[in-house]
Structure formats: C-alpha cells, structure tokens
Amino acid sequence: AQSVAQPEDQVNVAEGNPLTVKCTYSVSGNPYLFWYVQYPNRGLQFLLKYITGDNLVKGSYGFEAEFNKSQTSFHLKKPSALVSDSALYFCAVRDYGDSGAGSYQLTFGKGTKLSVIP
Amino acid sequence: DTGVSQNPRHKITKRGQNVTFRCDPISEHNRLYWYRQTLGQGPEFLTYFQNEAQLEKSRLLSDRFSAERPKGSFSTLEIQRTEQGDSAMYLCASSVYRTSNTGELFFGEGSRLTVL
Numbered sequence: 708a709q710s711v712a713q714p715e716d717q718v719n720v721a722e723g724n725p726l727t728v729k730c731t732y733s734v735s736g737n738p739y740l741f742w743y744v745q746y747p748n749r750g751l752q753f754l755l756k757y758i759t760g761d762n763l764v765k766g767s768y769g770f771e772a773e774f775n776k777s778q779t780s781f782h783l784k785k786p787s788a789l790v791s792d793s794a795l796y797f798c799a800v801r802d803y804g805d806s807g808a809g810s811y812q813l814t815f816g817k818g819t820k821l822s823v824i825p
Numbered sequence: 826d827t828g829v830s831q832n833p834r835h836k837i838t839k840r841g842q843n844v845t846f847r848c849d850p851i852s853e854h855n856r857l858y859w860y861r862q863t864l865g866q867g868p869e870f871l872t873y874f875q876n877e878a879q880l881e882k883s884r885l886l887s888d889r890f891s892a893e894r895p896k897g898s899f900s901t902l903e904i905q906r907t908e909q910g911d912s913a914m915y916l917c918a919s920s921v922y923r924t925s926n927t928g929e930l931f932f933g934e935g936s937r938l939t940v941l
Contacts, residue, residue, distance in 0.1 A: 741929065750829070751868070751916070751932040797867050812858065812881070813930055815867030 709734045709802040711781075713816035720788045721824050728783040728819045730798030739801035740781045741813060742772055746794045754796075757781060768792070788823045795820050827851060829933035831917050837939045838907055845903045846936040850919030857900050858930060859892055860916040861885065868916055874900060875922060907940045914938075 710733045720726045732738055742754040755766025762774045772783045783796060795818045802814040830849040838844050850857050855876050860868035871890070872882045876897040886892075889907075894900040904911055914937050918930040 743932075748934070750934040751918075751930075753929055753931070756929060799867075802870075812870045812873060813868075814870070817865065817867050 709738070709800045709814055711798045711800045711814065711816040713798055713819045715819050717820045717822065719822045719824060722790055723787050726785050726788040726792070726821065726823070728796050728821060730781045730783065730816060732779050732781060732800050734800060740774065741799040742766065742770070742783050743797045743799060744794050745797065751797065790823045790825050793821055793823045829917055829919055829931055831933035831936050833936060834934065835937045837941065839941050840909060841906055843903065843905045844907060844938060845901050846915050847899060847901050848917030848933060849899045850917070851931055854919035854921045854931070855897065856920045856922050857894055858918040859900070859902050860918065862914040862916055862935070904938070909940045912938055912940045
C-alpha cells in the first residue's frame with residue numbers, strides 16, 4: 708500500500724515569513740500526490756496535486772509544492788505566510804486499495820498544524 | 826451550495842444505539858467515499874461506491890457498519906450498536922470518474938459522532 712508521512716505535528720511561523728510543511732511518501736510506481744487544508748469547522752479543501760511533469764506545482768491561495776523523487780518528498784511551501792493560513796494541512800497519496808487499480812482512494816498523513824503568528 | 830452535503834452535522838448518542846448519517850454528493854459525481862477521522866489523525870478510508878455499487882470496504886469497517894447508495898445519488902452510513910470507540914468525524918467525499926481521473930476528492934464538512 709502507498710503511504711505518506713508528515714514528520715511535524717506542528718509548525719509555527721511568523722507572518723510574512725516563508726513557510727514549509729513537510730511530507731515524504733512511499734509508493735510503488737509513479738506517485739500521485741495531493742495537499743489538502745482543513746480550517747476549523749470546515750471540510751477538507753483541495754490545495755494542489757502532483758501527477759507528472761514540472762516538479763514545482765502551484766495551487767490555491769498562493770501555495771506551491773516541490774516534488775523531489777530522489778528524496779521521496781513533496782513539501783508544501785508558501786513564500787509569505789498569512790495569519791489566515793493557520794489551519795491543519797494534510798498530505799495524501801492516491802492508493803489503489805484491495806480491489807485493484809481503479810479505486811482511486813486517497814491515503815492521508817496524520818496532518819500538520821500550521822500556526823502563523825502575527 | 827453545490828458542494829458535498831452531510832447530515833446531521835453532529836450526533837450525540839448512547840452506547841448501544843444505532844445512528845445513520847446521510848451524504849449528498851456533488852450532482853454529477855459518480856464516485857462517493859466515506860472516511861473516518863479521529864482527533865490527531867488524518868482521514869482513514871472506510872468504503873467507496875461507483876454509482877450504486879459498493880466496490881471496496883476497508884478492514885476498519887466492522888460488521889456493525891453498513892453503507893448504501895441505493896440510486897447512485899445520496900448515500901447513508903449506518904452504525905449499529907454504537908461503541909465509544911466509534912466517536913469520530915465521519916467524512917463523505919465525491920469525485921467524478923473518467924479515464925483521466927487523478928483522484929482529487931471533494932469533501933463535505935463531516936458528521937461528528939459522540940458516543941456516551
């Protein structure tokens with residue numbers, strides 16, 4: 708089965724500073740990788756995905772992620788953090804499940820709580 | 826609002842009671858997923874449907890759990906004889922399946938279950 712790991716439970720960053728939220732993956736075959744964000748009392752929202760092509764993927768709200776095959780990483784980044792970016796961030800990988808290649812379920816990491824300090 | 830809708834948003838029940846959650850997916854989405862999320866953890870896959878067919882169930886889904894999607898539109902998740910360990914947020918997600926599908930899911934806001 709595919710898996711992702713988020714090594715940091717919490718990341719604190721000052722407003723205006725760059726932020727990085729880390730994710731590493733373990734897959735067989737080509738990875739399909741995703742980032743989702745969860746604001747308090749809100750559903751998970753899709754931020755961006757890597758399928759193939761350019762290793763730097765741009766997504767919503769000014770976020771981007773860098774795919775690094777040699778380091779099996781897919782870190783989420785933003786050049787300048789906003790207080791409104793404070794939320795729970797989840798890395799996910801497309802998994803195939805027991806039924807084979809068609810199930811397209813997502814396997815999530817444990818999440819990283821991002822706090823942006825004014 | 827044309828997003829994924831879940832009801833009820835919060836359910837408090839006593840141990841041993843049955844509960845049912847409903848999910849209305851985005852209308853043109855033919856795939857529907859149920860996930861469970863406990864505090865401090867990421868969402869865990871429970872089951873998914875393509876149209877009305879339930880194509881996969883996680884080993885996490887005990888016999889007390891059953892899900893249906895009778896007409897390929899809304900879905901229900903029933904938990905019988907609830908236990909305190911069932912307390913969690915139950916998330917529904919939908920997607921549209923095409924050969925070019927990359928697996929992006931659209932989530933509802935979840936139904937929180939508290940078992941006393």
